[in-house]
Amino acid sequence: MKKLTAFQQVAAELREKINSGKYQPGQKLPSEYELAEIFQVSRLTVRKAVAVLIDEHLLAKEPGRGTYVMRPSKISSGSGGLQGFTEKALEEGREPRTKVLSCEVATRIPEKVTAFFGEERANNHLEPLLHLSRLRFLENEPMTVEDLYLPQRYLPVVSDELLEGSLFRELEKQVEIGYSHQEVEAVLADEQLAQLLHLPEGAPLLLVHSLTYSPDGRPILYDTSFYRADKYTFRNTLQRKRYR
Structure with a gap:
C-alpha cells in the first residue's frame, strides 16, 4: 500500500x-x-x-x-451515476458499515421478483435466488434497510465479510453491471423499520425499487430499500426530448 x-x-x-x-x-x-x-x-x-x-x-x-x-448534507444518490451505498459513502468521505439481517436461499418468492427473473431463471433451469436483507450505516448511524434478491450464481461463495462489504464489487466479479431502473415513493416507517433506523414510528421514509441489469439486459438484482428521508435524497439529470 x-x-x-x-x-x-x-x-x-x-x-x-x-x-x-x-x-x-x-x-x-x-x-x-x-x-x-x-x-x-x-x-x-x-x-x-x-x-x-x-x-x-x-x-x-x-x-x-x-x-x-460543515453541517453534513444528505447523501445524494444518482448524482454520480449508478453507484452502490458503499461506493457513494466512500466517495463523500464517510465511513460505511453493514449489518446483515438475513441471508438465505429464497423459498417463497414474491410475484414481482418472479416476473423480473422469470426468463433468466427459465433459461437456467429455475436456478435458486438468494434473499438478502441488510441494514446500512454511516458513521454508526442507521441509514437504510435493503431487501435484495439475486441469482445464487452471482454470489457463489457467501460469507459475513463479503456481505458486509460492497455488493456491487462482488457482483462485478461474476457479471458486468450495466444500468438500473429506479422508482422512488414516500412511505411512513412501520414499527420494525422505525426500530432498525432509530426513528419514531410513522417517520417519513423513501422507498426505492431498483431493477439492475447487465449491459445486454440480463436481470441481476431486485432491490427494495427504505431510506431515511431526513438523511437521503435522490438526484437525477433529465434531458429534454426535442420534438419536430
Missing part, C-alpha cells in the same frame, strides 16, 4: 475527528499554527490538508474568521 504523504495523514486524522464527533458541525477548528503544533508538521502541510477536506465538503473557510466544520 502506498504510504500517505504528511498532508494526507493530517487530513485523515482531521477527517476521523470530524466523523467521530470530536469536532462538531459548526465548530471552529484550531488555527493553522495550533494545528501545526498538534500534528508536528508545517503550516503549509496543515493548509494542504484543510484544502482536501474543504474539497470533500467537510470543512468551510470564512476569510478573516477561520475554518469551520
Whole structure:
C-alpha cells in the first residue's frame, strides 16, 4: 500500500475527528499554527490538508474568521451515476458499515421478483435466488434497510465479510453491471423499520425499487430499500426530448 504523504495523514486524522464527533458541525477548528503544533508538521502541510477536506465538503473557510466544520448534507444518490451505498459513502468521505439481517436461499418468492427473473431463471433451469436483507450505516448511524434478491450464481461463495462489504464489487466479479431502473415513493416507517433506523414510528421514509441489469439486459438484482428521508435524497439529470 502506498504510504500517505504528511498532508494526507493530517487530513485523515482531521477527517476521523470530524466523523467521530470530536469536532462538531459548526465548530471552529484550531488555527493553522495550533494545528501545526498538534500534528508536528508545517503550516503549509496543515493548509494542504484543510484544502482536501474543504474539497470533500467537510470543512468551510470564512476569510478573516477561520475554518469551520460543515453541517453534513444528505447523501445524494444518482448524482454520480449508478453507484452502490458503499461506493457513494466512500466517495463523500464517510465511513460505511453493514449489518446483515438475513441471508438465505429464497423459498417463497414474491410475484414481482418472479416476473423480473422469470426468463433468466427459465433459461437456467429455475436456478435458486438468494434473499438478502441488510441494514446500512454511516458513521454508526442507521441509514437504510435493503431487501435484495439475486441469482445464487452471482454470489457463489457467501460469507459475513463479503456481505458486509460492497455488493456491487462482488457482483462485478461474476457479471458486468450495466444500468438500473429506479422508482422512488414516500412511505411512513412501520414499527420494525422505525426500530432498525432509530426513528419514531410513522417517520417519513423513501422507498426505492431498483431493477439492475447487465449491459445486454440480463436481470441481476431486485432491490427494495427504505431510506431515511431526513438523511437521503435522490438526484437525477433529465434531458429534454426535442420534438419536430
